[in-house]
Amino acid sequence: MTETKRNPLPTEDELEPKKKKSELDEKAQQCRHGFHDWVEKEGEHLDEQGKPVKMLKCSACGKEKVKSE
Numbered sequence: 001m002t003e004t005k006r007n008p009l010p011t012e013d014e015l016e017p018k019k020k021k022s023e024l025d026e027k028a029q030q031c032r033h034g035f036h037d038w039v040e041k042e043g044e045h046l047d048e049q050g051k052p053v054k055m056l057k058c059s060a061c062g063k064e065k066v067k068s069e
Helices: 023-032
Strands: 038-040 052-058 064-068
Touching: none
Parallel strands: none
Antiparallel strands: 038 052, 052 064
8 A cells, every 4th residue: 555645734834814803894794683883974954844854874884764853
């Protein structure tokens, strides 16, 4: 039989460091579960009837919603 050579374990220099999740990825994951980080948009906004409303936008995913005052 022939001998098979096994590769030695890789050294620390050859190993790639684990990638860390960025803060944005963690926020976007929270958005998938319904926990958005709502931020009020600047300016005055009116609805179709002329009543003032707040425009909110999620800082992580960009989803928008309107909240009546």
